[in-house]
Amino acid sequence: IKRVTTNTILSMKQQGEKISMLTAYDFSTAKALDEAGTDVLLVGDSAANVFAGYETTLPITLDHMIYHASAVVRGAKRALVLVDLPFGEYQGSADDAFKAAVRMMKESGAHALKLEGGVEILDNIKKIIHAGIPVCGHLGLTPQAINKFGTFGVRAQEEEEAAKLKSDALALQDAGCFAVVLEKIPAALAQEVSQSLRIPTIGIGAGNGCDGQVLVVNDMLGYTKDFKPKFLRRYMNMYSDVVDAAAKYVADVKSGDYPNESEQY
Ligand code: KIV
Numbered sequence: 001i002k003r004v005t006t007n008t009i010l011s012m013k014q015q016g017e018k019i020s021m022l023t024a025y026d027f028s029t030a031k032a033l034d035e036a037g038t039d040v041l042l043v044g045d046s047a048a049n050v051f052a053g054y055e056t057t058l059p060i061t062l063d064h065m066i067y068h069a070s071a072v073v074r075g076a077k078r079a080l081v082l083v084d085l086p087f088g089e090y091q092g093s094a095d096d097a098f099k100a101a102v103r104m105m106k107e108s109g110a111h112a113l114k115l116e117g118g119v120e121i122l123d124n125i126k127k128i129i130h131a132g133i134p135v136c137g138h139l140g141l142t143p144q145a146i147n148k149f150g151t152f153g154v155r156a157q158e159e160e161e162a163a164k165l166k167s168d169a170l171a172l173q174d175a176g177c178f179a180v181v182l183e184k185i186p187a188a189l190a191q192e193v194s195q196s197l198r199i200p201t202i203g204i205g206a207g208n209g210c211d212g213q214v215l216v217v218n219d220m221l222g223y224t225k226d227f228k229p230k231f232l233r234r235y236m237n238m239y240s241d242v243v244d245a246a247a248k249y250v251a252d253v254k255s256g257d258y259p260n261e262s263e264q265y
């Protein structure tokens with residue numbers, strides 16, 4: 001199997017082939033998503049929400065992310081493994097950002113890193129890219145800045161924020177980013193940005209004009225029971241299937257039906 005690289009992702013945009021990305025946080029899920037042909041597995045800091053149960057992505061640490069990322073790397077034979085640097089690890093000095101990036105690459109075996117933000121962190125992004133580490137940008141609703149935004153609502157609906165997003169996207173491209181995630185912005189804006197960039201855009205809640213799409217795997221499998229934003233398409237009802245399966249197991253244990261003759265030594 002030929003590994004998907006950042007060059008593969010770039011040529012997909014040039015050929016007009018849409019890029020598929022899903023999050024993954026563990027070995028078994030990574031293996032299944034990889035077998036299904038998912039182009040990019042994102043070890044998102046959304047692990048803080050859907051794996052660990054935190055309200056925001058702020059509490060997850062670099063050590064936590066390295067643990068998740070190394071598990072996903074071991075499960076992915078074909079997909080490019082992209083990993084979020086967590087809050088606080090790259091917004092300070094370029095030296096600190098660089099050290100966090102190097103630790104992640106060395107200790108997890110990831111192929112590329114994602115950092116939230118535009119011009120504010122451009123020097124830090126450049127330092128990481130100059131070391132040979134591919135970087136994906138992330139603009140729009142950047143959840144690590146939730147305390148600045150105050151809500152998880154749609155971003156860049158007003159002209160000023162839209163204009164900044166457009167110039168940030170170009171700046172990220174000029175800095176050498178290989179792609180940029182656009183989260184929860186108007187579809188028309190995402191399409192305009194996608195058409196103005198050479199590098200691919202990967203949308204989540206950003207409409208059909210992006211060069212690829214990403215969803216949180218727990219959301220698209222229906223494992224996050226009460227999370228039903230407009231952009232989400234569910235492909236399973238995993239939460240209710242797990243409840244049903246566990247309830248059957250509990251009943252089988254209580255009744256003495258499990259284990260039977262063929263299930264014991
Ligand atoms: O952490 C995450 O899951 C993400 C995607 C939603 C883009 O950053």
Ligand code: NA
Pocket residue numbers: 044045046084
């Ligand atoms: Na993230």
